[in-house]
Amino acid sequence: MNLKLKVWRQENADDPGHFGIYMVQDIAPDMSFLEMLDFVNENIIADDGDPIAFDSDCREGICGACSMVINGVPHGGQQGTTACQLHMRHFCSGDTVTIEPWRATAFPVHRDLIVNRTSFDRIQQAGGFISVRTGSVPDANATPVPKEDADLAMDAAQCIGCGACVAACKNASAMLFVAAKVSHLSLVPQGQPERERRAIAMVKQMDKEGFGNCTVTGACEAVCPKEISIDFIGRLNREYGRAILKKGNA
Amino acid sequence: MVAKKKIAKSKGKTSINKTSRNSADSMKVSSRVKKPFILKPNIPPGPISEKWNKHRFNLKLVTPANKRKFEIIVVGSGLAGASSAATLAELGYNVKCFCYQDSPRRAHSIAAQGGINAAKNYQNDGDSVYRLFYDTVKGGDYRSREANVYRLAQVSVDIIDQCSAQGVPFAREYGGLLANRSFGGAQVSRTFYARGQTGQQLLLGAYSALNRQIGLGKVKMHCRTEMLDIVLVNGHAKGIVVRDMVTGKISRHSAHAVVLATGGYGNAFFLSTNAKGCNVTATFRAYKRGAAFANPCYTQIHPTCIPVSGSHQSKLTLMSESLRNDGRVWVPKDKKVAEKIRKGELKPSDVAEKNRDYYLESKYPSFGNLVPRDLASRNAKEVCDEGRGVVASGLGVYLDFTDAIQRMGENTVRERYGNLFDMYEKITGNNAYQNPMTIYPAVHYTMGGLWVDYNLMSNLPGLFAIGEANFSDHGANRLGASALMQGLADGYFVLPYTIGQYLAEIGEGDRPSLDDPAFISVQDEVECRINTMLSIKGERTPTSFHRELGQIMWDKCGMERNKTQLQEAIKLIPRLRQEFWSNVKIPGENASLNQNLERAGRVADFLEFGELMCRDALQREESCGGHFRSEHQTTEGEAKRNDDDFSYVSAWEYMGENKKPKLHKEPLKYEEVKMTQRNYK
Numbered sequence: 001m002n003l004k005l006k007v008w009r010q011e012n013a014d015d016p017g018h019f020g021i022y023m024v025q026d027i028a029p030d031m032s033f034l035e036m037l038d039f040v041n042e043n044i045i046a047d048d049g050d051p052i053a054f055d056s057d058c059r060e061g062i063c064g065a066c067s068m069v070i071n072g073v074p075h076g077g078q079q080g081t082t083a084c085q086l087h088m089r090h091f092c093s094g095d096t097v098t099i100e101p102w103r104a105t106a107f108p109v110h111r112d113l114i115v116n117r118t119s120f121d122r123i124q125q126a127g128g129f130i131s132v133r134t135g136s137v138p139d140a141n142a143t144p145v146p147k148e149d150a151d152l153a154m155d156a157a158q159c160i161g162c163g164a165c166v167a168a169c170k171n172a173s174a175m176l177f178v179a180a181k182v183s184h185l186s187l188v189p190q191g192q193p194e195r196e197r198r199a200i201a202m203v204k205q206m207d208k209e210g211f212g213n214c215t216v217t218g219a220c221e222a223v224c225p226k227e228i229s230i231d232f233i234g235r236l237n238r239e240y241g242r243a244i245l246k247k248g249n250a
Numbered sequence: 251m252v253a254k255k256k257i258a259k260s261k262g263k264t265s266i267n268k269t270s271r272n273s274a275d276s277m278k279v280s281s282r283v284k285k286p287f288i289l290k291p292n293i294p295p296g297p298i299s300e301k302w303n304k305h306r307f308n309l310k311l312v313t314p315a316n317k318r319k320f321e322i323i324v325v326g327s328g329l330a331g332a333s334s335a336a337t338l339a340e341l342g343y344n345v346k347c348f349c350y351q352d353s354p355r356r357a358h359s360i361a362a363q364g365g366i367n368a369a370k371n372y373q374n375d376g377d378s379v380y381r382l383f384y385d386t387v388k389g390g391d392y393r394s395r396e397a398n399v400y401r402l403a404q405v406s407v408d409i410i411d412q413c414s415a416q417g418v419p420f421a422r423e424y425g426g427l428l429a430n431r432s433f434g435g436a437q438v439s440r441t442f443y444a445r446g447q448t449g450q451q452l453l454l455g456a457y458s459a460l461n462r463q464i465g466l467g468k469v470k471m472h473c474r475t476e477m478l479d480i481v482l483v484n485g486h487a488k489g490i491v492v493r494d495m496v497t498g499k500i501s502r503h504s505a506h507a508v509v510l511a512t513g514g515y516g517n518a519f520f521l522s523t524n525a526k527g528c529n530v531t532a533t534f535r536a537y538k539r540g541a542a543f544a545n546p547c548y549t550q551i552h553p554t555c556i557p558v559s560g561s562h563q564s565k566l567t568l569m570s571e572s573l574r575n576d577g578r579v580w581v582p583k584d585k586k587v588a589e590k591i592r593k594g595e596l597k598p599s600d601v602a603e604k605n606r607d608y609y610l611e612s613k614y615p616s617f618g619n620l621v622p623r624d625l626a627s628r629n630a631k632e633v634c635d636e637g638r639g640v641v642a643s644g645l646g647v648y649l650d651f652t653d654a655i656q657r658m659g660e661n662t663v664r665e666r667y668g669n670l671f672d673m674y675e676k677i678t679g680n681n682a683y684q685n686p687m688t689i690y691p692a693v694h695y696t697m698g699g700l701w702v703d704y705n706l707m708s709n710l711p712g713l714f715a716i717g718e719a720n721f722s723d724h725g726a727n728r729l730g731a732s733a734l735m736q737g738l739a740d741g742y743f744v745l746p747y748t749i750g751q752y753l754a755e756i757g758e759g760d761r762p763s764l765d766d767p768a769f770i771s772v773q774d775e776v777e778c779r780i781n782t783m784l785s786i787k788g789e790r791t792p793t794s795f796h797r798e799l800g801q802i803m804w805d806k807c808g809m810e811r812n813k814t815q816l817q818e819a820i821k822l823i824p825r826l827r828q829e830f831w832s833n834v835k836i837p838g839e840n841a842s843l844n845q846n847l848e849r850a851g852r853v854a855d856f857l858e859f860g861e862l863m864c865r866d867a868l869q870r871e872e873s874c875g876g877h878f879r880s881e882h883q884t885t886e887g888e889a890k891r892n893d894d895d896f897s898y899v900s901a902w903e904y905m906g907e908n909k910k911p912k913l914h915k916e917p918l919k920y921e922e923v924k925m926t927q928r929n930y931k
Contacts (some may be wrong), residue, residue: 030559057525059565063356111843125465131416134337137415144426154419180400190417
């Protein structure tokens with residue numbers, strides 16, 4: 001198939017950026033979206049052009065590296081699918097496809113479609129953990145975890161940290177991401193001692209990084225490649241409220 | 251300045267000779283103090299069950315107050331890297347951790363699906379440390395080091411406790427206790443899992459421990475930073491040279507010791523289930539500085555992957571082996587029928603039962619579709635080579651669930667394998683409830699790696715290798731659910747003890763300054779190499795070289811190898827390498843984010859490393875585990891080991907550019923486990 005690509009080109013964080021237009025031919029329906037970009041890049045290099053920079057690594061939907069908005073929707077709009085698992089058979093010859101990076105203050109662009117997501121790491125560093133020293137732990141079966149809790153924790157823990165939720169949100173809020181981690185750790189007994197501390201610290205860091213507020217429109221849930229439920233945002237709000245009441249706004 | 255002069259000289263078309271001279275030159279300061287090449291495994295004496303305990307007692311300690319005076323570099327942030335960096339920092343050491351991804355959470359450990367083994371015996375089904383040890387040695391086809399494997403089995407139980415305490419949401423039973431599943435190569439249920447995302451959850455556990463230490467200031471994390479070389483001072487590993495992948499800045503980092511947790515080299519084949527960025531550069535650079543590379547020919551080919559769909563293919567996707575529990579593998583008996591299927595003239599359902607060849611069931615009546623990975627893979631290749639493959643490329647066989655759906659109903663099949671069927675449909679566009687899946691083997695894991703002693707230290711003092719980057723625990727074949735176990739065992743429970751011995755011996759003063767001539771010289775070399783590559787300005791992209799190398803490796807050093815083909819590969823690869831150094835085309839410059847430059851550096855190393863893999867496969871005149879030499883098989887077509895001549899670890903010493911590497915042998919002694927021939931008929 002033949003496509004017209006409109007791709008965001010930006011040399012670095014300081015460059016204002018622009019759309020580049022690429023007419024591409026002979027796209028096979030079995031190509032993944034990223035393989036299509038690989039193919040386009042090989043042609044760009046052959047023509048002495050500047051290839052399109054984009055992040056990807058595992059290419060099987062689990063590492064969370066790929067991060068592009070395709071035709072206005074993060075990851076391209078196939079339910080529960082990352083861009084690397086999106087295949088060209090969902091496009092038609094003659095289509096114009098617009099490709100942009102995640103757009104959010106907290107995710108500055110490094111180059112073209114590659115953004116800096118270290119703000120997510122810093123939120124995790126603020127409290128997204130259970131403080132255990134290697135070796136000084138009880139036997140795993142000494143702390144039973146009800147199956148329902150473990151399953152729900154796993155639903156939240158599946159987050160791949162890609163940032164699509166932020167990219168989809170009109171406020172660029174990171175609530176779904178933070179909610180997933182806070183929920184996961186507050187649902188298991190091992191996470192109880194630091195429960196309040198964690199919720200307060202992570203929310204505080206999230207605000208500090210420049211993510212916007214949540215107005216519960218649910219765009220995040222709709223694009224999440226792991227289909228993480230917006231219910232967890234309700235849970236985060238409750239965890240945060242509970243923590244403030246218990247500990248005060250530290 | 252020095253570097254600039256060299257570039258000026260090498261402007262224009264650069265020949266292979268020039269590059270080789272560059273690298274040879276610079277060896278002068280950095281590693282000229284050549285120590286004799288000694289491989290001392292340092293296996294502690296005494297009964298196998300006592301070795302680790304006694305050894306831990308005998309290891310020297312660094313007192314708590316002194317630990318903060320030591321600096322340790324950890325390269326890689328997967329299971330091994332993240333767990334070791336976090337644990338070392340907890341102990342009080344100052345750690346610098348490096349990864350090429352934008353976040354440590356994205357290391358490729360994240361993609362492991364199945365689970366993690368541990369000898370907990372929670373199912374009361376007769377498991378024990380000894381049994382896990384025995385299964386691992388046998389599964390490795392008697393080519394691993396007994397003492398290391400026993401220790402792995404011993405610490406496996408602590409891993410589950412550790413991860414559980416970190417909040418890893420392992421699968422649970424209704425009573426709240428941990429659930430287990432069984433896995434290939436074992437008769438007990440000892441595999442712990444978190445749905446089909448065990449690797450992800452374990453890595454996020456290790457990442458959370460790492461984050462805590464980053465937050466506390468004990469680990470300095472460097473993301474989007476690629477290690478390009480290692481620095482030796484007086485023969486000891488004392489630092490690394492890295493490139494900031496956003497700005498292109500090359501910088502030096504010194505430490506008291508360097509830990510490589512940089513994974514495997516499956517991407518030598520271009521197409522593999524590894525992530526796109528996985529590469530051999532860190533371990534290969536260490537090899538070029540004098541570290542021994544062990545068993546590079548041992549690669550594991552996984553039988554149930556989605557077949558290649560065209561020349562655009564960038565990587566392969568694995569589907570859990572559990573599919574073989576209920577799916578039946580077949581191809582048409584007649585290759586003319588297969589040809590019609592490939593052309594789309596026939597559908598699989600058009601092939602009558604009597605015209606189908608369920609080759610695994612007929613050849614291995616007792617194990618059937620559940621034979622070990624290497625057998626399933628090799629047989630698929632065999633039928634496809636006969637012209638009976640069923641996908642357009644000819645390289646694919648059916649995995650058919652029709653019988654399972656009839657027997658159990660579609661809903662039960664959906665409950666068991668729904669996520670895999672969904673993934674299959676996403677990638678191929680086909681519904682596997684209605685038509686059989688097509689599968690083909692793909693490179694998946696590499697058992698070889700840097701040679702290490704019992705302390706996980708390479709033959710270069712101060713250089714440690716952990717996880718998939720080392721060689722010691724899986725022999726010639728890794729069992730399912732053992733990679734996660736080994737990565738975390740090394741990182742949480744082995745290295746943090748054993749590194750203390752080295753640090754206590756050298757003392758806190760032994761950390762060279764960044765202005766040491768060895769550091770300056772290695773940085774010069776790295777910059778020179780980059781500039782040389784950029785100045786070639788040829789016709790072919792790094793990816794096109796990588797694809798071609800991958801094809802050579804797959805054809806001649808893949809699932810089945812023989813002398814003629816390996817010798818051909820050893821001729822072809824240097825030619826391709828030569829072309830690379832005169833005809834590679836890298837757009838852009840060093841001083842910015844340049845993905846083709848990153849790729850080119852990795853491909854350049856694979857172009858040398860691939861040859862080493864072939865040389866190793868050539869010298870090992872036997873078949874064992876993942877290494878199958880067609881000259882060495884039983885009359886029934888099974889792998890035939892030669893224990894008299896080949897029960898050794900092959901450890902290669904680098905001898906210089908375009909020179910034959912030197913083979914050293916570490917003999918393997920089996921005192922506990924009796925060596926037998928595997929039989930799955």
